[in-house]
Amino acid sequence: MKTVIMIAAHKKFPMPHAEGYLPVLVGAAKNYKPSIKYQRDDEGKNISSKNPNYNELTAVYWAWKNLKDVDAIGLVHYRRLFFDTKPYSLNNVLSKPKIEKLLSKYDVILPKKRNYYIESNYSHYIHAHHKEPLDKTREIIKKYYPQYLINFDKVMQRKKAHMFNMFVMKRDAFDSYCEFIFGVLKDVESRVDISDYSVQEKRVFGYISELLMDVWLDTTKQKYTEVKWEQLGGKNNLKKAVSLVERKIGIKTKTHF
Template sequence: MEQAATKVTILVAAHKPYSMPDDSIYRPILVGAAQHANVPNEHWLKDETGRNISQKNAHYNELTALYWAKYNLKDQEVIGLAHYRRFLGRKMSHQYTALLTQSDIEQGLAQTDVLLPKARNYWIETQAKHYLNAHAKRPLEVLSAVITKHYPRYQAAFEQVQASKKAHLFNMSIMRQADFQAYTDFMFGVLELVDDQLDYAQLTGEDQRALGFLGERLMDVWLIANEKRYLEYPLVTLEKTNWLNKGWHFLRRHFSNSQNKKTHF
């Protein structure tokens, strides 16, 4: 008897019309749909249906798609998140042809627990320093206090991540449903407590999106504390990165006390 195919859904978070992969495992989802009058395409999913936090997209970024998946994709065996411009691939590329296929994903998860983008290494500064060079201090302080008080089992892992010069960013991952539920239980449990304590009127610019940025830091905390195995994959980026410009802003944040810093990185 032929074995049934694994049910795999990789959500592709987008906030505007954009070309999408043809592979059916990649499902575009409009994030912040509660604030958008029209969906770009009738076949797109929307993060405002079922149980959701779509109205909080301005603070959670693409994590509103993960929250939607947590409660509305329980029939799927494997859940993942990509961005409309950024995917996991077999090689670095700017083409959809390099994206991970269902077969690639099944082979990866046969060897490990989580599939992730290659870690970014900042070399000259820790993750804590890197965050504070680019963002307001208050959200990270609240995050640290929440973990210490409410999630003490994760405190050592959080401190390890803060002191590390590497991080798995973008809130991107692919994992089995059971791990996905455990990971999102932790992440949204933490972020909801942080959300309750933040005064967004005191945050400007990109820092309005603090919960999305903090969520990026929680992936490695969860992996370490739960001793999860992972494999790293290159990024397929649909738009080319100006690495000279990115490097300039990174060094400027590191060495300058200027308040006029480019936060999004």
């Protein structure tokens, strides 16, 4: 089984050397540095120049259009990775044999869900980001992807979601996922003016795509499993808790740590 797990990175960083893992320099069209010997996301058919708005999805698009003879495709981040057991280190990431064993039973491997506890996915999003793009996403799904609408509304009301755009998928599932998210996001992009958004908020299409994962997952009835993920370098849980409360009372704060 030919499996490629991309590691999205915008700079040089220590990488796992496990079989099947491929560091990808995202936004290479504007951020290329000859000293970084990673696969670039601006080769072949690509949307690399949209990285400030699409985040790591520029790597996903590159893989969709350019990795043809691959049985399974995945995405992790240079600091946020899948693990099987402790210790959580670059030498102990989820192995290719383990991934392929899971894919013999499931179509999709995802990180364990993130729980917002006191907020729905919708309220969490609009307390942290501009409301218009997410509402416009619903309008587009209702008009052009009506089979997804029921699950879009369900996902928005839940308090848990598979976040971070992390996954490993069999090829057929990956193609289905890409057709949906890039189709929806292209329409949202054409209908929303983000010219006056902050640098962080201009990453809007990457943020929205995180919520679209479960919409696609539930509608297409993919058979999936969850695995442990961890952020190397630690997570500031106190900062996250304070931020969650601040958003609840109307103070917009950074949401991705």
